[in-house]
Amino acid sequence: MLKNYIKIAWRNLLKNKQQTIINLLGLTLGTVSCLIILLYVFAQLGYDKHHNEAESIYRVETIIERNGQDGFDSATSSPPIAFALKEDFAEVEEATRVVLTDVFYSTLIRAANSTNAYYEPRVYMADSTFFKVFEFKFLEGDVKTALDEPNAVVLSSYLSDKLFGSKSPLGEAIIWGSGDDALTLTVKGVYDETAYKSHLNPNYIVSMGTPGMGTFVQNFPSFATNNFVYSYVKLTANSSGLGLQNKMPQFMEDRGAQDLKDAGMSNKRLELKKVTDIHLYSASRKNQLDRVSSSSYLYFLLSLAFFIQLVACINFINLSTARASKRAREIGVRKVVGAGKNALMRQFLGESLLLSIFAMLISIPIVFLLLPLVNDLTQESLSYVNLYQWQIVVILISIGVVTGLASGIYPAIVLSSIKPVKALKSSAILQSGSGTFRKVLVVFQFVVSISLVSTVIIIGQQFKYAQTKDLGYQKDNLLALRIGTEDASSKFESLKTSFLNVPGVLSVSSGNYAPSEIVLADNGFYLPGGNKESKTVVKRNGVSDGYFNTMGIELLKGRDFNVADTVDQIIVNEATLKVFNIDIEKALSVTLVQSYGDEIDELKIIGVVKDYHFASLKEEIQPLFLHKETEPNWLFIKVNTENYGQLLQSIEQQWKSTINNIPFDYRFVDKEIDKLYEEEKRLGLISVGFTILAIFISCLGLFGLISFVAEQKKKEIGVRKVLGASVQSVVKLLTKNFIKLVLIAFVVASPIAYYFISRWLEGFTYRIEIKWWVFLISGAFALMITILTVGLQSLKSAVVNPVKSLRSE
Structure with missing residues (x-):
């Protein structure tokens, strides 16, 4: 019986080639989309799942309240907190800390027996307990003792190969830093950085016992300030993260009350974030250790996959029910000879399942071929191995079965319900009920298409806005040299003097932070005579004289720094004046006070600059003060040239003639700023790609429907043409109903799209306004696609010689 069902299904698929090709192509594209998105989603869900007892590991995060408002919201905390939690609570089995040192200063590294030094990013300092909490795949060395000693370092396999080639680095010395601050580190291990996916992404790890930043962290006593440490705790097997979270307020009261008072903080809350949730559920938290994604981003992609597959299923339903009359006699005969409704339903469901399984099988090699493009777009490293995950295999089979059933169930019910007497009398089409349902499904397809087009336009506008918005400084033609x-x-x-002699260099200055870098440095201030326990946090950046001219930042009041200025003289932005309620006309007579314990410093404002975006547009401009810096981290060069290759070569020559054995490490500021919006750019590109797919699949369905309608009305069209109907009137006859459906879909789609796009834009502090014409363009685009798809096929039918369609009458 099963063999017979399959044989009949196969014959019917071959018999209706156009319908089969349209359905197969639509289902295949939908399955390919689903599979690609699922591969990416599973890769994102896999972060930090590999750690031993990962569900028991938490990061300690900080929210500092000042003047009743959250003034500091960070993934970091103060140095002593992690191990104090271990001391105070039995449920804390282990604790460890990480410091991302290259946020504070750039560090050179080289093999001791080599003169080739490199700036390598993502430098961690970590406690000896780091590998007791987190799982890393060691290639060499003892993971249990690798960070026990001061001046120990563990290298990624990438850095090991770069410094030592194929030679084993164990026991070898490397020089970390330069000049008097250089330290000699001993390599204690090598790990495979590609083995797992984690929010922890170090290039190399230095033991916390190493002098300098490490000893500072180990000895720093305050529970209130210096919130730059990434603190982690691992709980015992039967302990609850929520239970420990509820004890945090009392913990801070017992341990840090005096520290908070000395630092002028009204309140500091600690929150626990499960390590497996960091990558997808902490995007709103500032100062992340590495790039994180967003769960809403994944939900959007999954929604895209669902709707694309749904559009393909709708095509199948529409075409199958529309062509019911073609199988009416077959159904009538089979019922007369004894076929029951259930048997017919099994037959029609079998056809849709067979087609769905074909689509599933075809999609697998297509995904293989597309993986390089997908990896390039998503910055992932997906491979064919990912397709063999049992979860992916189960979901793929489920997609095939569910798609087949979803596509076939309604046509099976409709077709199996045809009365044999009516079917054998004539091949009349199913009555209006099925026609109404088809119209609803077509409207739904257009709603999806219009919504997706609107979304793509808004994402593109927001990304362009981020690229073109006036940031308050001139990012173009600006070089940042480390x-x-x-x-x-x-x-x-x-x-500076030598660079100014290079043709094309307009000005040179320096600072501690390059644009797009996270500014972690800050000070707590209050006005003279004010309450030192109600300090306001102000971000800090050290710069040289000429900085504002080089960066193109407008000085609104006062003056720039000069050679005689000290760190007690500062220039503030407008946001600082606003937060302290200072009139700009009186700003130059104001001093800001900072204190810690009994120490009090007064800083005099000598200038006010216009607000500029020193962070991402996702964040509101924060209060900022700038002071004179004599040992900056970055050098900024404003240039004007037609030949960047020659300019960079000349600058590099001047660099090497002044400084030996230090790499010439430069970047274009505008390119670095663009990197802040990489996720939005990827989202835009992915949205465009899948929107085109959804529209294409919809067009396939429209093409199939209008082909059938034209065939069904072939004789009517012939009669109309014989009676004098023009080609235009025939085309209008065939297209007007579809145009009405587009207009209905436009009315339905616009408010739906507006709601979801508005929610997405809420993630940006600085964002575009949604214009009404966006939806009008989306509707017009859908209308144009419909007219092209339906109109061309209608025109083809309208120009047919009526003799051909009427000669059998």
């Missing part, structure tokens, strides 16, 4: 060492900093004036 200074990075004390020796290079001490030669800043010599570098």
